[in-house]
Each structure stands twice: as structure tokens, then as C-alpha cells.
Amino acid sequence: MKPETLSCDRASGLVEACVDGDLPPAERALIADHAAACPACAEQIALAERIRAQLRRLPRQDAPPRVIASIKARARTERPAAAVDPRWRRPLWAALAAAVLLVAVAVSLLTPDRHAPSDAELIRAADEARYALARVAQLTSQATRDAGRELSPRLLARPAMDGLARSLGRARNAADAIHEDEGGAES
């Protein structure tokens, strides 16, 4: 007679009860045999055991007195719920614990590694930004000083360019000051 073997579906349904010690020895043996041959189910059993261990490490807390009183009052007035197979109550808590772990892992993966720059790095970066902006102003002032032939006809007509036209006048003065210094240094 061929020994009984479990399918993955059947084994999956018995995992929680097995981990909680609610299965008779024969069924526990079937689960063990199946896990030995099926890495996926073996992993599921290992996860269930880890979740169970972590749940049991959570601190016990007493419910507030008013909550207990409320539950007792409801128990007196409501009809008892139909019995639910205990093997299906545990998966909900296991799913919740697994979801909490999933959230923790996801947050750690999604949070970028934020290396806070040092003051020296920020000073240098600020200098780089100042240099870039100053070069922009210097080059534009040089261009307007030398321009005559190739100004865009839209330069003065578009409202957005008015600021550029004003700024070029100011930048020209700054660039002139730079060039005067260069001339003084060379002489």
C-alpha cells in the first residue's frame, strides 16, 4: 500500500496547526516528509515558526478596564458566534505580523542612504554654485558687450526677457570691474 503523501495545497493549510502543535503525530509526520521534499513548503513552515516566536516575544499588556467591561457587556447581550476552525484564526495574525515585517523591510529599502555632507563639503559646493552663476553672468555680459549683429529679435519683445536685459546691464559693470583688475594685475 502506497504511503499517504501531501500535496502542497494540503500541506500549506496545515502549516499553522503544525507549528502550534495542534496536529496529531501522524499528520505532523506527513508535513515533515513533505517539507523534506519541498523547499517552498519548508520555507513556509520556517517563516511560520519565526513569526510565532516573534509574536510570543511581544510584551503582554492588560486591556484597559473599560474595554474589558465593554466586552463583557457585549458577551451577555450577543449570541455566540459559530465555532470557527482554530486553524483559520491564526493565519490572520500571522498575515498581520508578516505584513508588519514587510512594511519594515520596504521602508528600509525605500529610504535612500542619506549621507549628510560635512560643512567643508557644503562650503565647497556653495563655492561651485557661486562660480557657476558668476561665470554665467560674466559670459552674458561679455556677449552683450561684443554683440551688435546677432541679438535675437525677440530679446526685448518678450516680457520674460526684460529681466535679462536689466541684469545684463548690471553684469556688464561687474565684468568690467573684473577685467580692470586683470589689467592691473598684468601691468
Add this chain to the structure above:
Amino acid sequence: MKRRTMKLQAAGLLLAVSGLTALPAAPLAAQTPIDEMPGYFPLELLDVLAPEDVSIEINLRGAMLRMISSFTDEEDPEFAALVAGLDAVHVRSGEFDPNEMADVGARVAAGQRWLQDNGWLAMLRVRDEGEEVYIYTREVGVEIVGLAILALESGEATAINLIGRIDPDQIGRLAAGFGGGGLEDLQERLDREVDR
């Protein structure tokens, strides 16, 4: 029936938690990559300068620019305000062999073609006594969201791209503060950091 109900409850709980998990990722996913912003000019792709000729390379983006803005806000609020509006600052600058002028000029021309093909407006184009300066802007509505400058002057080539909210008036006022050799001082300071 009860088993199905319990399974559905567990599945629903997992789906809800997965949705909450995805929420922190939403802002990350919503940030437009720099190279997809309208004001982006791919300096590194166009290679205006050969890599070995680049003596100044500046790449400042997003978070670093915000930090610079916060860091300098007290000492220089106008500079901080200008930087706060920027998404990226890219500069490539360096000297080239005069014998390579034709080659560098061709790459500058290629850069101009890219800008024109991608909706940029030529603000200024100046060629005078061997010096060339090309300034382009990228506008969305009436706002300037990108500034690109290509310059060849006395054996030095420069390519600059600013991305973000650009106020030319602010840049001009900032430039006024760099009179009296300020730009050269900055360049020397940056060079000393590189040599260290």
C-alpha cells in the same frame, strides 16, 4: 464559507498594508529625473570638451542645492534664494590646444543643433575676433526653466547648464557682487581643493 471569509480578510489586510507601504515611494516616483526636465542640456553626451581637457567640472543637483541654500541663507540670502529655485547646475570648462579649435568648434556647433532641435531659444549668439558665445534659454510659458551657455574664448571652452526657476535679474545682481577679482578668487579656491 467561513474559511473563505477568513482568507479574504487576510488577503484584504495584506493588500491594505502593501498599499500603505507604497505610499512613501510615491513622492520618490513622482520626482522628475533631471534628464527628463525641459531645461536639461546633456553636456556629458555632447562632450564639448574631451574629458582630459576638463579642468572645472561642477555637478550640483536637487538635494545638494537645497542644502546649499539652507547653509548660505543667513550669510547671503539673495544667493540662497537663487539657488533654492534651481534643480541642477552643470559646468564643464577647460583649456584646449589651439590646433583642436576646428574640432571643438564642431562640437559646439553640434551642441547648438541639439538645443535648437529641442525647443531652446537662442538668446544671444556672438562671434567676435575668435571668441564665440552662445546663450540659449528654455521656456515653459513665460518662465525660464533652463539656461545653456556654450563659449569659446582664448583657448578655453565652457559649457554651462542651469535647470530650474531662473531669474536673470537675480543672476545679474549676484554678478555685481563678484567685481574686483571675486571670480578669480573663487576659481583659485576650487583649484586648491582639487590639488589637495
